[in-house]
């Protein structure tokens with residue numbers, strides 16, 4: 600059985616800063632399932648994305664939220680200040696200043712309240728646990744609730760919270776690793792390994808991370824995934840809002856080195872190396888989203904200038920196989 604009865608068991612993974620309703624709808628209309636990414640959006644912008652998606656497809660609505668983190672602003676204030684100080688010169692080269700250090704919960708409570716009032720088909724949470732009533736309240740309005748997990752232990756914790764499904768994310772995944780605690784150093788388990796580790800928990804599992812083509816999709820389905828979520832390859836879709844300089848860097852020749860860094864946000868994420876990571880990896884600390892807010896003006900300026908050297912070049916291990924074009928073609932190429 601395919602996940603939510605899709606013809607193609609390929610999902611466009613949620614990608615805050617890159618996913619659009621157009622991308623999600625195109626993937627759904629191609630027979631897969633698109634995800635909306637609510638991360639960094641206001642509740643109004645999230646609501647607008649849900650309705651834009653619904654205008655373009657009758658497929659199920661799936662959306663992803665970041666869970667609130669521990670506020671480490673006070674505990675790490677001197678290290679955060681040091682990191683900000685180090686960013687000043689980089690920011691100046693891009694005609695801007697680092698942002699102010701700020702902790703926030705990304706309008707989590709408001710987003711959940713909106714989703715209870717306006718039910719969707721699937722909600723997944725990334726970056727850790729939510730209060731159990733968040734899960735049960737969404738389920739009460741008919742929504743399936745999932746959690747991104749990177750280990751057996753996190754999978755068990757998601758089961759204890761009453762999850763309906765798991766998203767098993769491996770080390771090859773582009774962007775943030777969905778570890779459950781802000782200071783956790785991500786493990787080195789690949790997607791097949793994380794998938795195997797959580798299959799026994801009895802929930803349907805979506806596998807994600809490092810998919811480079813249909814062989815990888817098939818292998819993960821053969822292992823037992825109900826569907827496979829692909830991120831990086833969809834960054835190059837016409838419908839993605841990833842910065843063009845980011846998309847171009849995915850296929851740079853010679854290929855850029857990849858690394859896991861918290862320099863951009865205060866949470867570990869897989870990216871391609873650039874001047875920013877070389878200059879700012881060392882001073883970064885586990886303060887999310889404080890560091891995200893510090894680097895944001897620099898990333899915004901770099902996107903405007905088309906400069907890949909100060910962008911967060913999130914990339915999964917299959918990044919060299921990214922091909923620009925309509926999302927439908929990407930789905931067709933990935934179909935097992």
Ligand SMILES: Cc1cc2nc3c(=O)[nH]c(=O)nc-3n(C[C@H](O)[C@H](O)[C@H](O)COP(=O)(O)O)c2cc1C
Pocket residue numbers: 612613614615616617636637638663724725747768771772773774775777807808809810828829830831832834913914915916917
């Ligand atoms: C640009 C970018 C943004 C991402 N944003 C999110 C997000 O908002 N929520 C989330 O759960 N995962 C996010 N991820 C991780 C993806 O959902 C997924 O786990 C990952 O892309 C899969 O690996 P792949 O990139 O190798 O296909 C993001 C990944 C990328 C590349």
